[in-house]
Amino acid sequence: MRDGHGSTDAYYVAKYGQKWVRTRTIIDTYSPKWTEQYTWEVYDSCSIITLGVFHNCHLGGSEKATTGTATRDTKIGKKMGELQLAVRFTSLSLAIMIYIYGQPLLPKMHYLRPFTVNQIESLRYQTMNIVAGRLGRAEPPLKKEVVEYMLDADSHMWSMGRSKDSENQMLF
Known part of the structure; x- marks a missing residue:
């Protein structure tokens, strides 16, 4: 139970390259359904579209939202x-x-002159902060913890898709 009565206020975020989309929040359910359409230009057959479902902590009767203490939008479920x-x-x-x-x-x-591992990690962290700042000013805003999760900021695994995605983020 997210807000004490067996439901959640869910939204999802989809990301491909530089384009991020956030759906509207579906209130008070554990079975949200969205019928939204988005368009991306895809040039690579190994493209990665990242999706994440989150609980909007600022809606509903959540006790933290009503007491005014700082809350974080949390991911719903696992990565599958x-x-x-x-x-x-x-x-x-x-x-x-x-x-x-x-x-x-x-x-x-x-x-x-390839980057060192430390330079790559530093660039990843800086990129994540820049993207989080930009998306935090979007409408509706995305909180930093959502951006961190969607960018896999804590992951140390390398992939060609992730490197292309990070490169695209730095070019925005």
């Missing part, structure tokens, strides 16, 4: 769950797709 997602692929321009696939995977300087 059931999701029904419809995907539609279209091709807008073959020339743009060929141009994108013709680019090197990483910037040229990365091959000449």
Whole structure:
């Protein structure tokens, strides 16, 4: 039970590259359903779309929300769950797709002087703070703990998809 009477005020966040979306909050249920549509341009077959479901601590009769103490939006469930997602692929321009696939995977300087592990961690932390600041001013705002979770800020595993995503975040 999130707010004492067997329900939660849920919203989800979806992220692909630089584009983040936050749904409306579904109030007072443990079975939220959203019928929202979002569009992303995808150029890489190894693309990663990250989804997270969170409890909005600022709505409803939550005792912390009414007492005025600082609260955090918390994730609901684990990093796995059931999701029904419809995907539609279209091709807008073959020339743009060929141009994108013709680019090197990483910037040229990365091959000449690769970053150290400490530099990568420092850049990841700085990027997370910049993105959290920007999304904290969005409407509706995303709290820092949500951004940290969605960016896997505490993860030390490396993947090509995550490195491309971090690079995209730094380019916004």
